[in-house]
Amino acid sequence: MGNNKFNKNVYGEAIEVCCEETMTGYLRNGLCETSDDDVGSHTVCAKVTKEFLDYSKNKGNDLITPRPEFNFPGLKEGDKWCVCAGRWLEALNDGVAPPILIKSTNAKALEIISIELLRKYAIDLL
Numbered sequence: 001m002g003n004n005k006f007n008k009n010v011y012g013e014a015i016e017v018c019c020e021e022t023m024t025g026y027l028r029n030g031l032c033e034t035s036d037d038d039v040g041s042h043t044v045c046a047k048v049t050k051e052f053l054d055y056s057k058n059k060g061n062d063l064i065t066p067r068p069e070f071n072f073p074g075l076k077e078g079d080k081w082c083v084c085a086g087r088w089l090e091a092l093n094d095g096v097a098p099p100i101l102i103k104s105t106n107a108k109a110l111e112i113i114s115i116e117l118l119r120k121y122a123i124d125l126l
Contacts, residue, residue, distance in 0.1 A: 018045035019080035032082035040084040045104035
């Protein structure tokens with residue numbers, strides 16, 4: 001497990017699982033946990049869309065193509081994945097931000113994304 005100071009959700013609660021079908025997260029434990037060496041800040045739990053996957057691939061991060069050597073089956077629309085906070089914000093500015101699971105999003109994302117924006121895109125709020 002990563003350093004605990006990084007591993008609360010945006011509400012200061014225990015971070016919820018993002019995805020275990022395809023082990024996501026910088027630490028590949030299903031959670032959007034992070035550590036000091038996670039320079040990309042893989043902290044936003046997104047339910048990826050085709051538009052976002054295409055966008056990310058065009059930006060040089062191919063999340064679609066399977067990479068068996070990394071035990072990565074490739075993502076398809078509807079999969080949940082811990083995406084970099086900066087890439088999510090970039091996608092938002094370009095009109096292709098995917099919805100997120102806010103209770104599975106790491107508080108570290110708040111360093112660059114406001115809680116209001118995260119709430120606006122959250123699909124796990126009542």
